[in-house]
Amino acid sequence: xxxxxxxxxxxxxxxxxxxxxxxxxxxxxxxxxxALETILTxxxxxxxxxxxxIVETYExxxxxxxxxxxxxxxxxxxxxxxxxxxDATAAIASLGxxxxxxxxxxxVFNTPDTHNLVVCTLCSCYPWSVLGLPPVWYKAPPxxxxxxxxxRGVLEExxxxxxxxxxIRVWDSTAELRYLVVPMRPEGTEGWDETRLxxxxxxxxxxxxALARQAEAA
Amino acid sequence: MSQPEIVAGHPIxxxxxxxxxxxxxxxxALVIALAExxxxxxxxxxxxxxxxxxxxDAAEDGSDYYHHxxxxxxxxxxxxxxxxxxxxxDMTAAWQRAAHATPHGKPxxxxxxxxx
Numbered sequence: 001x002x003x004x005x006x007x008x009x010x011x012x013x014x015x016x017x018x019x020x021x022x023x024x025x026x027x028x029x030x031x032x033x034x035a036l037e038t039i040l041t042x043x044x045x046x047x048x049x050x051x052x053x054i055v056e057t058y059e060x061x062x063x064x065x066x067x068x069x070x071x072x073x074x075x076x077x078x079x080x081x082x083x084x085x086x087d088a089t090a091a092i093a094s095l096g097x098x099x100x101x102x103x104x105x106x107x108v109f110n111t112p113d114t115h116n117l118v119v120c121t122l123c124s125c126y127p128w129s130v131l132g133l134p135p136v137w138y139k140a141p142p143x144x145x146x147x148x149x150x151x152r153g154v155l156e157e158x159x160x161x162x163x164x165x166x167x168i169r170v171w172d173s174t175a176e177l178r179y180l181v182v183p184m185r186p187e188g189t190e191g192w193d194e195t196r197l198x199x200x201x202x203x204x205x206x207x208x209x210a211l212a213r214q215a216e217a218a
Numbered sequence: 219m220s221q222p223e224i225v226a227g228h229p230i231x232x233x234x235x236x237x238x239x240x241x242x243x244x245x246x247a248l249v250i251a252l253a254e255x256x257x258x259x260x261x262x263x264x265x266x267x268x269x270x271x272x273x274x275d276a277a278e279d280g281s282d283y284y285h286h287x288x289x290x291x292x293x294x295x296x297x298x299x300x301x302x303x304x305x306x307x308d309m310t311a312a313w314q315r316a317a318h319a320t321p322h323g324k325p326x327x328x329x330x331x332x333x334x
Contacts, residue, residue, distance in 0.1 A: 031317070033241045033248070035310040039309055045252065045257055058246065058247075125264060139271070
């Protein structure tokens with residue numbers, strides 16, 4: 001929850017650096033956001049309660065464990081994997097993870113020949129419903145520009161060196177279409193249930209900057 | 219689970235949380251609420267944000283991302299006639315005056331603005 005209750009307001013963007021005994025400072029950006037919220041609320045364009053609910057959802061309920069469940073199910077259930085390949089939006093929604101923006105999802109499957117990597121060169125489009133909010137590096141200019149130009153070099157910076165004959169496909173997300181990488185299922189996981197499999201699926205493996213964890217590491 | 223950076227108890231590579239400060243979460247939520255309410259489309263939003271993050275002075279480490287986010291939001295609100303630049307400046311100043319007039323430890327409320 002965004003701290004807003006009396007007694008918690010010191011967390012809400014106030015600076016402690018230079019206050020006097022009896023007044024408060026509101027950080028300029030915090031004041032600006034409050035100003036927009038006030039204006040939009042007064043005009044009836046937003047509901048402040050909805051704002052709190054959205055923050056709570058993204059801070060506590062949405063995260064890469066959603067995507068890990070999707071990937072684990074695809075590993076364990078061939079029919080589901082097939083559905084995910086054909087209609088990722090519906091297959092993912094069937095697990096209760098729907099995009100708030102009505103965006104379409106496409107699942108891209110890693111194979112021994114091809115590794116997939118997701119970027120948004122436009123801004124920071126990201127499959128929020130399955131991965132939560134993007135990490136800082138995903139939104140930063142170096143990744144956004146270099147993932148397309150030199151994907152192999154970028155992956156090496158993430159500590160992932162692929163065999164030279166593995167092709168790398170880069171998927172550029174848009175506001176309407178977002179990608180989820182389905183990493184390859186690690187060896188030695190035969191017979192594992194989905195819960196156990198999901199523990200091998202890291203956020204980065206679903207962006208494509210990492211592989212799934214190895215069975216012994218779990 | 220409390221942090222998006224942790225999957226099933228396994229820490230992934232160190233990373234900063236989604237929101238470095240509470241105002242960023244609030245700015246994020248404003249955009250979601252407006253888009254869900256049909257006040258602008260996701261394409262319009264992506265275009266507005268893209269324009270900001272491609273500025274030449276954008277930080278290489280992405281640390282100013284939510285500053286871009288706010289500028290994109292303000293630009294879109296002005297374009298759509300939902301807020302004027304002067305109204306935004308005036309209301310921001312009112313919140314800052316309210317903060318100064320609020321005793322430390324008490325919640326800051328706009329009604330505390332002595333300029334009202």
